[in-house]
Amino acid sequence: MTKKERAAAVTELLKEVYPDAVCALHYTHDYELLFATRLSAQCTDARVNIVTETLFRQFPTLQSFSEAPEEEIAEAIKTCGLFRTKARDLKACAIMLLSEYDGKVPDNMEDLLRLPGVGRKTANLILGDIFGKPAIVADTHCIRLSNRLGFVKNEKDPVKVENALRKLISPAESSDFCHRLVLFGREHCTARSPKCSGCPLGAVCPSYPVTK
């Protein structure tokens, strides 16, 4: 079985496991997904959702974020970790979105990467989820599973994983594919003790079984 055939098989199997490829982060405005994604660094999305439920009520507009003291934002997001840098990023990001982008989240990689605290992972998520564009979100789950599934070998560089997946997954499906990888990585193919027994991908996974 070639890599591409395996990628196609995994794609179809994941569709059966997760018919809906949804993003787990809660948001109503576009910029709120941007902010929630920034908060999700080194933090579970479940915790991000707990924090943003009150955060987005306390600061209901981009304007309110741009005017808020950093310490107030920091206090509100403290339990997400990395709170000082994240608070600085949210405020600076709100200011730049208002002053340079008419308060709208940009729809291209170059402009997204200009925003404070927005890196490739966040930018790709926005391109896929907000704008429905082809996007490969090479986060920690995507990287771990891409290695276990043999799409890359011992590769930790997110850009290299992104490029490898671009050759294996059709652009139209890449965003949904990554969402499903994340869901599967969280629930089954976990970092520490992957639940290999009975794994729906076991038949095509070169790492199976990771655990005895």
Next chain:
DNA sequence: ATCCCGAGGG
């Protein structure tokens, strides 16, 4: 002790 849908700086 290790990991969680990272990003920026040196």
Next chain:
DNA sequence: CCCTCTGGAT
């Protein structure tokens, strides 16, 4: 390439 930021969960 490396390091730092950081609380929470397991």
